[in-house]
Amino acid sequence: MTKLSSRALTVTMATVVVIALLTSLQFVVSVEAFNPATDILFEYGAEATDVGDIPKPPFDIAGPTGSGTSHGYVRVSDEQVRTGSKSVKFYQPPPVKSDAERRVLVREYSSGTQDMYFSWWVYFTDSMTTQYSWRTLGGLTLRYGNRAEGAWEYRSTIRFAVRGSDERICARVDYLFAPVLSPPSSDYDEFYSDYTLHDLAGTWAHFQVYYKMSQTPDGILEAWINNELITSKTGRITDPRGDPRWESEGCYWTYNDFPYLSLAIYNEPTEPECWCYVDDMVLSTEKVPESYGVE
Ligand SMILES: [Ca+2]
Numbered sequence: 001m002t003k004l005s006s007r008a009l010t011v012t013m014a015t016v017v018v019i020a021l022l023t024s025l026q027f028v029v030s031v032e033a034f035n036p037a038t039d040i041l042f043e044y045g046a047e048a049t050d051v052g053d054i055p056k057p058p059f060d061i062a063g064p065t066g067s068g069t070s071h072g073y074v075r076v077s078d079e080q081v082r083t084g085s086k087s088v089k090f091y092q093p094p095p096v097k098s099d100a101e102r103r104v105l106v107r108e109y110s111s112g113t114q115d116m117y118f119s120w121w122v123y124f125t126d127s128m129t130t131q132y133s134w135r136t137l138g139g140l141t142l143r144y145g146n147r148a149e150g151a152w153e154y155r156s157t158i159r160f161a162v163r164g165s166d167e168r169i170c171a172r173v174d175y176l177f178a179p180v181l182s183p184p185s186s187d188y189d190e191f192y193s194d195y196t197l198h199d200l201a202g203t204w205a206h207f208q209v210y211y212k213m214s215q216t217p218d219g220i221l222e223a224w225i226n227n228e229l230i231t232s233k234t235g236r237i238t239d240p241r242g243d244p245r246w247e248s249e250g251c252y253w254t255y256n257d258f259p260y261l262s263l264a265i266y267n268e269p270t271e272p273e274c275w276c277y278v279d280d281m282v283l284s285t286e287k288v289p290e291s292y293g294v295e
Contacts, residue, residue, distance in 0.1 A: 082280055117279070195225055
C-alpha cells in the first residue's frame with residue numbers, strides 16, 4: 001500500500017515536472033519569437049528628437065492634415081513617457097476646430113510588408129474622457145482604388161476607434177473594398193473591448209494589430225489591447241488583388257502594396273480641447289511583447 005502510494009506520488013511529481021518544463025519551454029519560445037535585431041521594420045520612441053520638435057525620422061504626415069489653419073499639433077514631449085525620457089504628444093485645440101484641427105495624426109507609408117504587426121502605447125488623459133464621438137485611434141490601413149485623385153476610393157483596415165456613450169474602445173475591421181468616401185463603408189465589423197477611455201485614462205495602454213495580406217482565404221486580421229485579444233478574423237481574402245474588382249475596376253495602390261501605419265485623434269469640430277501621448281511605436285514581422293520599449 002505504501003509502495004503503491006509512493007509510486008503514485010513519483011508519477012505525479014514527474015507529471016508536474018514535465019508540465020513545468022513544457023510551460024517554461026513554451027514561455028521561452030514565445031519570448032524568442034520576437035527578435036528586435038531581425039524583426040523590426042520601423043520603430044519610434046521619440047528619444048532622438050528634441051522636445052517640441054515634429055517627430056523624426058520623418059513620418060509621411062506628422063501633424064494636422066485637412067484644410068484650414070491649425071493650432072493642433074504632433075510634437076515630441078517629455079510630459080508623459082512610457083520608456084526613456086520622451087514620447088509624442090497629440091494635441092487638439094478648443095472648439096470650434098478647423099478641419100485641420102480635428103485631424104491630428106501621424107502616418108508612415110514606406111516601412112511595411114504584407115505580413116506584419118503594429119504595436120504602440122497610448123496615455124489617455126482625462127481631457128479625452130469628457131467627450132463622445134467617433135474617433136480613430138490608429139492601426140493598419142490599405143488604400144487603393146481607381147480615382148484620379150490618388151486612389152482614395154477603398155480601404156481595408158484593422159484599427160481601433162471609440163464608440164458609444166460610454167466611450168468604449170473597439171477594434172474595427174474594414175473588409176476588402178470598403179468605401180472611404182460616401183456612401184460610408186457598410187462592409188465592416190466592430191469588436192467591442194471591455195475597456196472604456198475612462199478605464200484607461202492615466203495609464204499607458206498597449207495597442208497592437210496584425211495584418212496578414214493574402215489573395216487566397218488564409219489572410220488574418222487581429223487586434224489586442226494590453227495583450228488581450230479583441231478580435232481574430234482568419235480565413236479571409238485580405239489582399240484586394242484576390243478580389244475580381246481589382247481587375248474589373250482597374251484598381252491600383254494609393255501608396256504601396258502593403259498597409260501603412262496611422263495614429264490619430266480625429267473627432268468632431270465641436271469637441272473640447274484634448275490631448276494624449278504615444279510612445280514605443282513598432283512595426284514588426286513578429287508580435288511585439290509587452291516588455292519591449294524603443295531605446
Ligand atoms: Ca520614449
